[in-house]
Amino acid sequence: MRNRNIFIDEFDLIRPENKFSATLCCCSFSHKIDYEGIIQYLHTQERNYYNTLKFEKRSRSYLIGRFAAKQAVAALTGEEKLTDIVIQSGVFTHPIVISNKQNIQVSITHCEDYGAALAFPEAHPMGIDLERIDPCKRDVLTGQNTEFEATRIVPLVAAAASYDAGLTLLWTAKEALSKILKTGLMTPFELFEISRIDIGDDFIMCYYKNFAQYKAMSFIVDNYMYSIAYPIKTQLHFDVRSLKENYLQAAVKTAI
Structure with missing residues (x-):
């Protein structure tokens, strides 16, 4: 445990x-x-x-x-x-x-x-969201995607991680932005459509179709997807690798 x-x-x-x-x-x-x-x-x-x-x-x-x-x-x-x-x-x-x-x-x-x-x-302004990557949530998360996201965004993330990671990335990136706007689930998620992603070594950058003034950094830690939304002109110098290593070391200690 x-x-x-x-x-x-x-x-x-x-x-x-x-x-x-x-x-x-x-x-x-x-x-x-x-x-x-x-x-x-x-x-x-x-x-x-x-x-x-x-x-x-x-x-x-x-x-x-x-x-x-x-x-x-x-x-x-x-x-x-x-x-x-x-x-x-x-x-x-x-x-x-x-x-x-x-x-x-x-x-x-x-x-x-x-x-x-x-x-x-x-x-x-900033916003953060996390969600466990869970195949059991596949149907629910799929229903929140636009046609463009389903055919263009999810396959790219699936190639780098998994299909369910792609679905969870879209959900958390949208949730993170909704927290900045203080709308939560009261706004249709298609308004938060992801228009582009860039896949890096430690994280994925997401860009919004209708809110071009924001972007989101998404990354996986211990089978959980994290997304941080923030202004697009901001350079965020956050060491994602240190966070991942912290949880990996904790898991090793627990196993021992």
Whole structure:
């Protein structure tokens, strides 16, 4: 069984006119005690909401999402007490950071026992999504693709990884953009159509047909697809390989 694993990295967002910083926190937990250990980091407001949750799956997703978000925000702002960082929900259920440090925003994603969060300045919008690559989800994900994506994009990703990886890439890239726009599943996914992809050694770059001002970096870690959407003119200097190696080392330790 996998042990608790946490990865935090700060990276630069290089723009033609200036530079920003962002932080990414990825984590995974296997044991109930790991989730229970997160409760101590909740602000009073967050704990009050957590106490209303009745189902274990929802409780765990809330805890791992808040933990990743607080870690990412703390790493970016230098805040030492996670309880002083409050992650509230907006009217569209998007996360809002309440902190006395800086004007910071956060994007949160979670799937099963995996969670991730991006902390970034409000001036530079970003979004993140992750999903497990699962053949059982094939029919559902296929139904969200346009004809162009089904015939041109999925086969390219399938050649580099797998068919199901291609379907999951499209889903997460669209979800990541929807979080920037704060629309979620309320907007038809065909509006987020992927028009082109470039396949690299460690990640795949996705470009949007109707939102040409954005792009997404997608990569696979431990059979999970991650996608980070951000402005197209930004150069994102993030070491994807270090994240992959971190989870690989954790898997080896668990096997031993």
